[in-house]
Amino acid sequence: MNNISFADLNLAPEILRALTESGYTIPTPIQAQAIPLVLEGCDLMAGAQTGTGKTAAFALPMLQKLLPFASSSPSPARHAVRALILVPTRELAIQVEASVKAYAKHSHLRSLVVFGGVDIKTQTPQLRTGVEILVATPGRLLDHIEQKTVQLNQVQMLVLDEADRMLDMGFMPDLKRILALLPKQRQNLMFSATFSTEIKRLSAEFLVNPKLIEVARSNATAENVTQKVYLVDHTEKHALLAQLLRGSDAKQALVFTKTKLTASRIARQLQREGFSADAIHGDKSQLERMQALDAFKNGKISVLIATDVAARGLDIDQLPVVINYEIPSAAEDYVHRIGRTGRAGASGIAISLVAPEEEKYLVEIEKLIKCQIQRAAPLPKAEPAARPVERAPRAEHHTELRIRAPHTSTTKRPVHDAWFNKPYEPSASTRVNEPVVHVSKPNSQIPALFMRRKITPTDGND
Ligand code: AMP
Numbered sequence: 377m378n379n380i381s382f383a384d385l386n387l388a389p390e391i392l393r394a395l396t397e398s399g400y401t402i403p404t405p406i407q408a409q410a411i412p413l414v415l416e417g418c419d420l421m422a423g424a425q426t427g428t429g430k431t432a433a434f435a436l437p438m439l440q441k442l443l444p445f446a447s448s449s450p451s452p453a454r455h456a457v458r459a460l461i462l463v464p465t466r467e468l469a470i471q472v473e474a475s476v477k478a479y480a481k482h483s484h485l486r487s488l489v490v491f492g493g494v495d496i497k498t499q500t501p502q503l504r505t506g507v508e509i510l511v512a513t514p515g516r517l518l519d520h521i522e523q524k525t526v527q528l529n530q531v532q533m534l535v536l537d538e539a540d541r542m543l544d545m546g547f548m549p550d551l552k553r554i555l556a557l558l559p560k561q562r563q564n565l566m567f568s569a570t571f572s573t574e575i576k577r578l579s580a581e582f583l584v585n586p587k588l589i590e591v592a593r594s595n596a597t598a599e600n601v602t603q604k605v606y607l608v609d610h611t612e613k614h615a616l617l618a619q620l621l622r623g624s625d626a627k628q629a630l631v632f633t634k635t636k637l638t639a640s641r642i643a644r645q646l647q648r649e650g651f652s653a654d655a656i657h658g659d660k661s662q663l664e665r666m667q668a669l670d671a672f673k674n675g676k677i678s679v680l681i682a683t684d685v686a687a688r689g690l691d692i693d694q695l696p697v698v699i700n701y702e703i704p705s706a707a708e709d710y711v712h713r714i715g716r717t718g719r720a721g722a723s724g725i726a727i728s729l730v731a732p733e734e735e736k737y738l739v740e741i742e743k744l745i746k747c748q749i750q751r752a753a754p755l756p757k758a759e760p761a762a763r764p765v766e767r768a769p770r771a772e773h774h775t776e777l778r779i780r781a782p783h784t785s786t787t788k789r790p791v792h793d794a795w796f797n798k799p800y801e802p803s804a805s806t807r808v809n810e811p812v813v814h815v816s817k818p819n820s821q822i823p824a825l826f827m828r829r830k831i832t833p834t835d836g837n838d
Pocket of ligand 1: 399400401402403404407425426427428429430431432
């Protein structure tokens with residue numbers, strides 16, 4: 377199955393050309409399985425973690441099926457909405473549409489993304505010009521339907537992406553309203569990282585004889601993500617976080633918190649301590665969220681602090697480290713969070729700071745992922761930041777330590793990027809049927825990746 381190439385999948389030359397230009401050489405397992413089934417016209421219930429290439433798994437056969445409708449005519453009547461992709465968050469919407477656009481770039485098929493939090497009027501003129509593929513968050517799509525700025529009576533394909541999160545976020549009533557407005561005769565594809573009872577119920581409700589495909593066992597965590605837990609008192613978490621970030625050899629880290637307040641507080645505190653950090657959460661405007669995300673994506677900021685909802689669907693190339701400042705009380709969120717790293721076959725590290733009162737959640741997480749997460753040895757206490765101390769000599773491979781003050785950050789991508797823009801490469805470690813915890817070197821008091829460096833005044837102070 378995995379030896380097939382994109383050319384074996386009956387995709388048109390213009391799609392294959394776009395894939396080559398995107399650096400894709402071979403289909404990921406979910407793509408190899410889903411593309412033939414979607415081309416056959418089947419409904420699909422696909423279980424795939426983020427980072428498995430699931431967007432192309434539905435977008436490529438969708439484009440292939442819509443190619444006969446591609447038209448160079450400027451007339452809106454020649455560009456009816458034929459495929460609707462519903463996603464839970466704005467960030468995911470933007471990413472999915474960007475992928476669709478990239479894959480469709482050599483065809484005349486048009487795509488557009490609509491999401492809330494921005495002035496609806498800015499989206500209307502583009503909708504009026506006509507698009508074949510519409511990516512939308514449910515609430516904003518309903519606004520457009522109410523304002524009669526979109527017609528859905530030609531929709532022949534529907535994708536529910538990250539369906540489990542849509543349910544978690546309470547989109548069920550909106551989904552039902554939208555589904556009722558679509559033509560009955562259509563192909564439905566549902567993608568979900570987990571197969572909860574609610575997801576099974578939803579699939580029974582709106583999929584017709586679906587083919588079931590699963591590339592990762594439900595709720596399995598990516599095998600190529602090394603997971604670690606630090607047992608730490610709540611009051612000591614910030615110091616440990618700062619210490620981990622300072623000692624990290626990695627260029628960027630995504631830090632999760634449970635609440636918006638904590639996310640903002642940590643971002644402010646880290647900024648005061650000289651880190652280039654920012655927060656994204658639901659209380660920030662869409663513009664602020666997009667700016668922070670862009671700054672993170674292009675390397676201007678090194679630490680992004682996010683709540684679960686804000687981080688959902690983020691696809692950041694080669695994100696090496698995810699840190700759970702607080703572990704989630706819903707065990708499935710843990711799987712989603714650590715799915716931000718170790719994407720498309722790359723390796724990643726997921727660190728959780730667990731206070732005694734959170735250990736009950738850790739038990740649930742370990743039950744869900746069916747393995748015990750390695751407990752890391754406590755780090756030696758860092759020197760107090762205010763005390764001037766000698767700067768530790770920089771190890772050769774530390775020359776790219778990016779977790780630094782905002783004014784020292786750079787838009788240039790760091791150089792030790794062996795796997796930075798590397799396309800997906802399936803490896804033995806992408807077999808995610810049996811989640812494995814990778815154990816760091818025995819007897820090393822300090823974990824391999826996080827080496828302690830002394831804090832200099834410029835590191836630690838305003
Ligand atoms: P997704 O799971 O759709 O969010 O995709 C995760 C990442 O893998 C994205 O950055 C894609 O561009 C990338 N990707 C998807 N399919 C392939 C492929 N066949 N080869 C290389 N990269 C891919």
